[in-house]
Amino acid sequence: MIRDVLGSIVALAGAAAAVLSPFRDWYDGRLGRHYRIGDLFTGVTGAHPGVFASILLPFLFAAAVTVVGVLLRSRLLVALAGVVVLGFTVLWMVRQGQAAGSLTVTGDGHGLQEGVAGALGGGVLLLLGAVLMSGRRKRRSRPAEPYAAPGSASPDTWPPTREPGPSVQTSPWPEPEADPYVGPAPGPDDRPTS
Template structure:
C-alpha cells in the first residue's frame, strides 16, 4: 500500500513536469511548444508551430497514460509513459543537434534550456514511480470441491468409513442369528406290507 502511494506520487509528479516542460525554454530561449511534432521527422526549422500540433502532444498523451496507470495501479502503463517522454526528448535532441551542428549547454539563456531538464526529470520520475509501485495485489481463490457424501459402507481400496459424530470407524452390521436352534431333517422310512408284514396293533 505504501509503495503504491509513493509510486503514484512520483508518477504524477513526473507527468506534471513532462506536460509543463514544453512551456519552458528548450533551446536558445525557444519554447518546446514552438517545435512542431512533424519536425522531429522532417527536420527542425525556424517556423513556429501551433500548440496543439507541437511536441506537447506526445507529452500530454504520456501524462494521460500515466494517470490511467496510477488509477489502475499498472506499473506497465506508468513505465510506458516514462519511456514515451524520454524517447521524444532524446529524439528531439538528436534532431536539434543535426540542425545546429552541436548542442550547447550554458547558463546565459542560450543552448539547452530548463524545459529539456523538466522533460528528462519527468521521464525519470515516471520510471521511478513504476519501479516503486507494487502493482495490484493478486489473491488466489481456492474453490472447495464437493466430493459428495461420505460412503456408508466399507470399500476395498480404503479404510472403513468414519462416523460423523464419534469419529470412529463404522463397521457394517452383522447378520442377525435366527431365533431358535437350527433343525436337521431326518428321513422317515415308509411302510412296506410285503417287507414288514401286517401292522402290529
C-alpha cells in the first residue's frame, strides 16, 4: 500500500514536470511548445505551431496515461508514459543536434536549457514511479481440497475407519472403540439390589 502511494506520487510529479517542460526554454531561448511534432521526424524548422500541434501533445498524452495507470495501479501504463516522454525528448535532442550541428549546455542562455532537463527528469520520475509501485496482484485461488476428517487415513474414507473404500456403517458418526481393559457395560439385570 505504501509503495503504491509513494510510486503514484513520484509518477504524478514526473507527469507534471513533463507537461510543464514545453512551457520553458528548450534551446537558445526557444520554448518547447514552439517545436512541431512533425519536426521530430523531418528535422527542426523555425515554424511556430499551435499548442496542440507542438511537442506538448505527446507529453499531455503521457500525463493522461499516467493518471489512468495510477488509478488502475498499473505499472505497465506508468512505465509506458515514461518511455513516451523520454522517447520524444531524446528524439528532439537528436533532431536539434542535427539542425544545430551539435548540442551544447551553457549558462548564458544558449544551448540546452531547463525545459529539456524538466522533460528528461519527468521521464525518469515516471519510470521510477513505475518501479516503486507494487501494482495489482492477481489473487490466486486455491484448488478445492476434499474434506479430510480428523484421524482418517485418506480423504475418501468416512467415517474414519483407516480402511480404504467406502464405509459400511449406516450412522454418520464413527462407532466407539471397545476398551479391552473394561468389562462389558452393565445391563438391566445387573443392578444392585437394596
